[in-house]
Amino acid sequence: MLRLVARRALSAIPLLAFVLTLTFALLEAAPGDPAATLLGDAPVPPETRARILAAYGLDRPPLSRYVSWMTSAARGDLGWSLSRGRPVTKVLAAALPPTIGLGGAALALQLLLGLAAGTLHAVRPGGALDRWLSVAGLVLASVPTFWLGLMAILLLAVAVPLFPPSSMHSVGAEGWGAPARAADAAWHAALPALVLASGSAAVVARFVRAGLLRSLGEGFARAARARGASHGRVLLRHALPAAAGPVITLAGLQLPFLVSGAVVVEVVFGWPGMGRVTYDAVLAQDLPVVLASVLLATVLVIAGSLLADVGLALADPRVRAGAPLVR
Amino acid sequence: MSPIDRRVACALAAALLACACGGNAAPPPAATAQRGGTLVIGATVDADAWNEYVSQQTLAVNLLRRIYLRLAQEQGDSQDHPPSFAPQLAASWSFSEDGRDLTFTLRQAAWSDGTPVTAKDVRFTWTAQTSPEVAWPGVTFKEHIREVEVVDPRTVRFRFDRVYPEMLADAVEGGILPEHRFAAVPFAEWRTHDWSAEKIGSGPFVLESWRPGEEIALARNPSYPVPGRPLVDKVVVRIVPDAGNIETQLAARTIDFFENVPPQDAARLGATAGITLVPFDNPMFDYVGWNGAKKPFDDPEVRRALTLAIDRKAIVEDLLYGYGRVSTGPLLSSWWAADPTLEAMPYDPAEAKRILAAKGFDDAHPLSFSLTTNAGNRVREAVTLKIQEQLGRIGVRVAPRSYEMKAFRERNLAGNFDAYVAGWRFNGKLDLASIFGSTALPPKGSNVVAYRSAGADREIAAVSSATDWRTAKEAYGRLARVIRDEQPYTFLYEGKRIAAYGPRVRGVRIDVPSDPLAGLESFWIAR
Numbered sequence: 016m017l018r019l020v021a022r023r024a025l026s027a028i029p030l031l032a033f034v035l036t037l038t039f040a041l042l043e044a045a046p047g048d049p050a051a052t053l054l055g056d057a058p059v060p061p062e063t064r065a066r067i068l069a070a071y072g073l074d075r076p077p078l079s080r081y082v083s084w085m086t087s088a089a090r091g092d093l094g095w096s097l098s099r100g101r102p103v104t105k106v107l108a109a110a111l112p113p114t115i116g117l118g119g120a121a122l123a124l125q126l127l128l129g130l131a132a133g134t135l136h137a138v139r140p141g142g143a144l145d146r147w148l149s150v151a152g153l154v155l156a157s158v159p160t161f162w163l164g165l166m167a168i169l170l171l172a173v174a175v176p177l178f179p180p181s182s183m184h185s186v187g188a189e190g191w192g193a194p195a196r197a198a199d200a201a202w203h204a205a206l207p208a209l210v211l212a213s214g215s216a217a218v219v220a221r222f223v224r225a226g227l228l229r230s231l232g233e234g235f236a237r238a239a240r241a242r243g244a245s246h247g248r249v250l251l252r253h254a255l256p257a258a259a260g261p262v263i264t265l266a267g268l269q270l271p272f273l274v275s276g277a278v279v280v281e282v283v284f285g286w287p288g289m290g291r292v293t294y295d296a297v298l299a300q301d302l303p304v305v306l307a308s309v310l311l312a313t314v315l316v317i318a319g320s321l322l323a324d325v326g327l328a329l330a331d332p333r334v335r336a337g338a339p340l341v342r
Numbered sequence: 343m344s345p346i347d348r349r350v351a352c353a354l355a356a357a358l359l360a361c362a363c364g365g366n367a368a369p370p371p372a373a374t375a376q377r378g379g380t381l382v383i384g385a386t387v388d389a390d391a392w393n394e395y396v397s398q399q400t401l402a403v404n405l406l407r408r409i410y411l412r413l414a415q416e417q418g419d420s421q422d423h424p425p426s427f428a429p430q431l432a433a434s435w436s437f438s439e440d441g442r443d444l445t446f447t448l449r450q451a452a453w454s455d456g457t458p459v460t461a462k463d464v465r466f467t468w469t470a471q472t473s474p475e476v477a478w479p480g481v482t483f484k485e486h487i488r489e490v491e492v493v494d495p496r497t498v499r500f501r502f503d504r505v506y507p508e509m510l511a512d513a514v515e516g517g518i519l520p521e522h523r524f525a526a527v528p529f530a531e532w533r534t535h536d537w538s539a540e541k542i543g544s545g546p547f548v549l550e551s552w553r554p555g556e557e558i559a560l561a562r563n564p565s566y567p568v569p570g571r572p573l574v575d576k577v578v579v580r581i582v583p584d585a586g587n588i589e590t591q592l593a594a595r596t597i598d599f600f601e602n603v604p605p606q607d608a609a610r611l612g613a614t615a616g617i618t619l620v621p622f623d624n625p626m627f628d629y630v631g632w633n634g635a636k637k638p639f640d641d642p643e644v645r646r647a648l649t650l651a652i653d654r655k656a657i658v659e660d661l662l663y664g665y666g667r668v669s670t671g672p673l674l675s676s677w678w679a680a681d682p683t684l685e686a687m688p689y690d691p692a693e694a695k696r697i698l699a700a701k702g703f704d705d706a707h708p709l710s711f712s713l714t715t716n717a718g719n720r721v722r723e724a725v726t727l728k729i730q731e732q733l734g735r736i737g738v739r740v741a742p743r744s745y746e747m748k749a750f751r752e753r754n755l756a757g758n759f760d761a762y763v764a765g766w767r768f769n770g771k772l773d774l775a776s777i778f779g780s781t782a783l784p785p786k787g788s789n790v791v792a793y794r795s796a797g798a799d800r801e802i803a804a805v806s807s808a809t810d811w812r813t814a815k816e817a818y819g820r821l822a823r824v825i826r827d828e829q830p831y832t833f834l835y836e837g838k839r840i841a842a843y844g845p846r847v848r849g850v851r852i853d854v855p856s857d858p859l860a861g862l863e864s865f866w867i868a869r
Contacts, residue, residue: 100391287555
């Protein structure tokens with residue numbers, strides 16, 4: 016196990032360098048001008064314009080800026096965000112907790128709803144409930160998230176005001192006690208988390224359904240039934256753990272989204288997380304922020320897939336024993 | 343149906359179906375202003391820096407103006423004469439006999455940490471404003487100020503290199519900063535310093551908290567003098583990147599004020615019960631710039647013909663949803679120097695066709711050119727298509743093209759264009775010499791269209807040498823007529839912005855178009 020972790024960590028270094036170089040090259044080649052974003056149509060004297068660009072290093076050639084950013088990043092300095100007027104580390108530090116909170120809640124909801132729906136699917140395969148859940152899942156997985164978000168706001172925040180339509184805190188919440196603030200944050204996270212989770216939950220449900228149906232046909236399930244176990248017990252105690260493998264892999268692969276954020280949901284719900292930071296930075300050509308976000312997301316993709324492998328090994332005795340997964 | 347149910351149903355219906363459930367009903371007037379409460383403002387962008395001199399972001403600058411007072415505040419009365427100014431940090435001011443010295447006497451004022459505001463703060467601010475390291479984009483306001491002298495702790499003298507009508511406006515431009523806090527950071531580091539920790543001020547509000555990307559909270563400055571003290575206790579700016587979400591929250595009454603309603607949403611939002619729209623002038627104009635260094639655009643007659651064939655009124659109606667007006671020239675119609683008798687060139691395609699035919703352009707030899715703009719600006723991109731259609735009616739072939747901003751700018755500066763659509767935004771200073779002066783060709787200035795006119799140069803010089811505003815206004819009027827006759831630009835439209843507020847809010851005043859929050863102290867919450 017340790018060798019696996021060490022090997023993955025070492026192979027991550029060239030991968031990181033490649034992804035960052037590619038991102039930098041793409042952003043340099045992309046249309047847009049950070050100076051225009053900064054100064055717009057305002058009549059700024061040419062010499063002042065030149066001084067402003069020099070203050071942010073935008074007057075230097077791309078290669079020089081790239082090398083300079085990489086060397087600073089290696090020392091832990093991720094640069095200055097010109098669109099947010101703060102060091103990039105501070106920008107990320109402020110955006111990470113909201114994203115992890117929202118992504119974590121969405122991941123938990125997605126697994127919970129996906130496992131529940133997948134199990135209901137498998138109670139009577141081909142029955143009315145299975146068919147209705149299939150249709151609902153297909154719809155949820157197919158509709159664009161921004162539309163789902165807007166509809167959720169109109170229905171659950173305006174028509175029936177159960178949840179707030181945007182932001183992470185109520186006005187004046189900073190003066191409340193810690194439990195009230197946490198409850199307030201959870202209340203604000205509920206709607207975006209539900210929207211974020213709904214499409215993925217439908218996918219998880221399909222995985223669970225397929226896994227359960229396969230497991231129910233396996234020898235251990237037939238043996239359990241032969242011992243007199245009820246259908247529900249066979250489903251939940253025997254088939255479900257065996258069907259959970261792909262779901263664990265799926266959850267591991269979703270981990271990077273905990274940090275990279277869900278751009279559309281964060282924009283629609285005004286959630287101050289990483290997705291919005293990256294989105295705004297791309298629009299403003301704020302290169303240090305984009306590079307830092309990509310760096311973080313890449314590290315998380317690598318860590319996520321590693322965690323998924325470790326989780327799978329812990330959950331499945333066949334993997335622990337080194338047995339092949341496919342017979 | 344309970345009142346809450348009705349309100350909610352109406353808000354939903356308004357948002358979903360643009361129903362007319364109540365019309366544009368202004369909230370009933372209340373007899374007297376009430377104190378207290380929290381005003382919630384919606385904004386689509388966050389602040390970029392908590393220092394007026396390094397921020398490029400309008401919202402941040404407008405909020406900072408409520409925190410760091412100027413010596414005097416512009417009043418919204420600049421229709422016929424230069425704006426008058428109301429005392430803020432200055433109690434009074436006077437000019438010397440030769441008119442070159444402007445002396446301010448400060449009122450007894452203190453920063454919110456108790457330190458007195460002194461003449462040294464005023465001088466320090468001027469040093470920052472003119473520092474090349476700070477590179478404040480508004481530095482041209484200070485170009486004629488040679489020295490700022492501290493006479494005593496409450497008296498400061500500005501020495502100018504010449505006498506001109508806008509000396510007071512230039513002197514008071516920019517909020518006064520606390521030297522005892524800001525001088526700790528060298529000017530060279532101002533653009534890469536995090537200013538959000540600076541929470542003192544001299545104005546009606548102080549920065550209470552900033553949660554980037556989410557919320558800005560301004561609290562009433564308790565040490566601010568009672569007359570002029572804000573009516574609300576707190577102003578919270580909620581950052582919601584989606585304008586549609588803000589509009590939904592206005593309808594749901596969780597946001598009280600929004601200053602950037604997109605024109606296409608105005609009719610629907612205005613039809614929502616309890617919401618009042620306030621259109622106000624946007625100090626900008628958009629134009630078509632003709633390349634005067636290229637044939638046939640070097641001929642004023644050809645440029646005039648092309649202007650006559652562009653239906654600018656239709657552009658305002660169709661693309662700005664009526665929220666704008668046809669531009670008559672470079673002097674914004676809301677600006678004191680504008681001549682109200684000056685009329686925009688008419689829409690006269692027949693006359694345009696006749697002029698072009700006289701110049702040798704007809705169906706057999708059509709005039710054809712490319713019309714560029716910056717990609718991503720949807721209104722300007724639509725304008726190029728509209729112009730293509732309108733000029734097509736008189737046989738002129740236009741090829742609209744969009745370039746990303748950097749390429750667009752570089753092509754224009756290199757003179758590599760036929761015609762382009764762009765705009766100018768003014769923040770109180772109108773430097774026509776840098777746009778139309780024959781000595782202001784790139785890279786020295788912004789005369790991208792290579793406009794050379796002896797008449798315009800003469801009037802630009804007359805404006806520069808005018809020592810009083812009446813003489814300046816006359817010179818501006820003559821300059822506007824020269825430009826109108828020679829059409830280096832086809833002036834398309836002056837924009838309008840639209841603010842909206844909900845039923846809780848009273849006392850909304852937008853007097854200064856470049857600063858819609860200038861009247862924030864008078865906003866109040868009805869309970």
